[in-house]
Amino acid sequence: MIRLDDLKMVKEYDKADMLRLIESFPEQCVEAKSIGLKFGLPDSFKSTYNNVVCTGLGGSAIGADLVRSYISDEASKPFLVNRNYTLPNFVNAESLIIASSYSGDTEETLSAYEDARKRKAKIIAITSGGKLQKLAKEDGFPVLTIPKGLPPRCALGYSFFPLLILLSKIGLIEDKSKNIDSAIKVMQHLKDDKISQTVPEKKNIAKNIAKRLCLKFPIIYGGQDHIDAVVTRWRTQFAENSKTLSSSHIFPEMNHNEIVGWEEPKKLLESLIAIMLKDRQDHKRVSKRMDITKKIIKDLKVEVIEVESMGEDLLARIFSLVYIGDFVSFYLAILNRKDPTPVERVTYLKRSLERS
Numbered sequence: 001m002i003r004l005d006d007l008k009m010v011k012e013y014d015k016a017d018m019l020r021l022i023e024s025f026p027e028q029c030v031e032a033k034s035i036g037l038k039f040g041l042p043d044s045f046k047s048t049y050n051n052v053v054c055t056g057l058g059g060s061a062i063g064a065d066l067v068r069s070y071i072s073d074e075a076s077k078p079f080l081v082n083r084n085y086t087l088p089n090f091v092n093a094e095s096l097i098i099a100s101s102y103s104g105d106t107e108e109t110l111s112a113y114e115d116a117r118k119r120k121a122k123i124i125a126i127t128s129g130g131k132l133q134k135l136a137k138e139d140g141f142p143v144l145t146i147p148k149g150l151p152p153r154c155a156l157g158y159s160f161f162p163l164l165i166l167l168s169k170i171g172l173i174e175d176k177s178k179n180i181d182s183a184i185k186v187m188q189h190l191k192d193d194k195i196s197q198t199v200p201e202k203k204n205i206a207k208n209i210a211k212r213l214c215l216k217f218p219i220i221y222g223g224q225d226h227i228d229a230v231v232t233r234w235r236t237q238f239a240e241n242s243k244t245l246s247s248s249h250i251f252p253e254m255n256h257n258e259i260v261g262w263e264e265p266k267k268l269l270e271s272l273i274a275i276m277l278k279d280r281q282d283h284k285r286v287s288k289r290m291d292i293t294k295k296i297i298k299d300l301k302v303e304v305i306e307v308e309s310m311g312e313d314l315l316a317r318i319f320s321l322v323y324i325g326d327f328v329s330f331y332l333a334i335l336n337r338k339d340p341t342p343v344e345r346v347t348y349l350k351r352s353l354e355r356s
Contacts, residue, residue, distance in 0.1 A: 002335050004207045005200055013334050016341035018241065021154045022326050023196055026188045028157035032146070033180050035158070036165030039144045045122060046170055048077075049096040054163065055082040055112040056100035059152030060126075062236065063159030064100060065229035066322070070164070070315055071173050072226070079172065085111040093120040096170065100159060102152040104130020107353070126162060128155075151341060153240055156233075156322070179315040186311040187323045195327040206324055209305055210331035213273060216303075218246040221254060221293075222277035223286045226314060230277055230321045237329035241340040244332060251286045251293075259293060262300060272302050277321050279309040 003009055010019065054064035064081045071079060082088065085108050091097065097116040101109040104127040113132060116123050117139060125136040128148035136143045144166065146158035161180060168175050193199065195206040218238060222231040228250050235248045249258050262269070274297050276290055294304050307324060309317035333340035 002337070004197070004204075004210070004331050004334060007197060010197060010334050013337055013339055014330075014341075015339045018154070018330055018333075018340040019197055021150065022330055023191060025154075025157060025323065025326070026184050026191060028155075029161055029180070029184050029187070032157040032161035033165070033177070033184075035144070035146060036162035037177075039142075039162060039166065039169075041124075041166065041169050042142060045096070045124065045142060047122075049122075049170070050092075050094040051078040051080065051090065052096045052098065052167070052170075052172060053080045053082050053087060053091060054098040054100055055084075055087065055109055055116070056159075057083055057106050057108050058236075059155060060100040060102045060106065060109070060159050062153075062229065062233055063156055063163060064098070065232060066156075066160055066318065067164050067167070069226050069229040070318055071167065074173050075167075076172055079167070082112060084108060085115075087112055087115045087119070087121075091116065091119050091121055093122075095119070095121040097121045097123045098126060098163065098166070099123060099132060099136070100126040100163070101130065101132045102128055102146070102148075102150070102155050102159065104128060104132040104134075106132075110135070124166065126159065126166075128158075151240075151343070153237065176315065179313050182311065182313040183316040183319045186316040186320050190310065190320060190323055195324060205307075206327035207331050209275075209307070209324075209328045210335055212303065212305060213244075213275075213328070213332055214335040215271075216273040217268070217271050218244070218273055218275055220246060220248040220275045220277065221251060221290070222248075223279065223282040223290075224250045224252065225283060225286075226281060226318060227277050227279055227309075227321065230318060230325070233322055234275070234277070234325040234329070237325055238332065240343050240346075241326075241329035242332040242336055243338045244336065251282075251289050255289050255293065259296065262297060262302075269300060269302060274302060274304045276304060276306045277309075278306055279317055279321075281314060281317075 099113045123141040238244045238246045310320040
């Protein structure tokens with residue numbers, strides 16, 4: 001039996017030391033904030049745009065998704081996330097395109113970069129190097145350089161905080177320095193007291209959730225307003241770290257379709273477990289919907305895990321859920337007897353594309 005409190009046993013499966021990367025995330029966020037503040041944005045880029053589009057995939061895009069969720073009530077102009085080879089038709093010379101690729105070699109992002117250049121949009125690159133850095137420098141566009149050497153999903157601090165600060169520099173949102181500090185403080189507290197490997201299982205939120213998820217098919221739900229991107233983060237971390245398939249949906253939309261699907265196949269229902277990510281700022285009717293949906297699911301003899309955000313500030317609460325999810329995905333990987341770091345099928349797919 002796997003004992004998550006036994007570091008030696010955990011290390012047997014965590015061969016590339018993913019635990020260290022997750023536990024050091026608050027420190028990464030401190031550095032990421034500094035990188036964002038030091039980035040010198042040319043005056044010509046501090047102009048008014050009709051829209052801002054961040055184009056990226058995978059670990060580089062989830063940071064932008066979280067930004068979009070966080071600033072949705074404040075942004076003075078549309079801010080969208082693009083995950084494709086091409087950009088939306090409305091992109092033009094009055095648009096700002098932020099090309100985000102951790103490696104700098106993501107083919108979809110490079111394609112979207114060329115699309116933006118042809119449309120004469122202004123471009124800012126966020127990358128650790130690669131072709132994107134080279135192209136942007138050759139074309140005279142600013143490059144916000146972030147540290148290299150991490151799995152992209154482990155570089156969330158670098159893909160989120162410099163982008164958030166950049167949006168304040170162009171005037172899309174107010175300065176968020178104090179909010180960032182609050183989020184880092186909450187994550188540090190969470191790590192030390194509730195979710196790190198050294199916190200024993202009997203008081204460890206993440207270890208207990210992972211044990212309940214083991215050998216189950218997780219279905220993750222959350223509210224549309226500010227938690228939708230967190231739901232996505234949980235699902236993708238289960239896939240990449242835990243090597244576990246899961247499903248996700250958002251309230252209130254889930255109540256207009258998916259709730260009816262909780263009937264068949266009955267054999268599958270036996271292996272399901274629902275996770276509801278909750279925040280005090282959820283719309284009051286969404287909170288009511290979640291309570292009713294929880295009852296419907298529990299009446300089917302399916303377990304429902306509720307995870308409440310922590311902290312006073314919205315950014316802190318968003319990242320509290322993100323950080324808990326990252327630890328849950330790690331512990332679930334160990335319970336699954338998997339090394340959380342390798343993503344062999346992604347590597348295989350990229351190499352196959354390069355040969356085609």
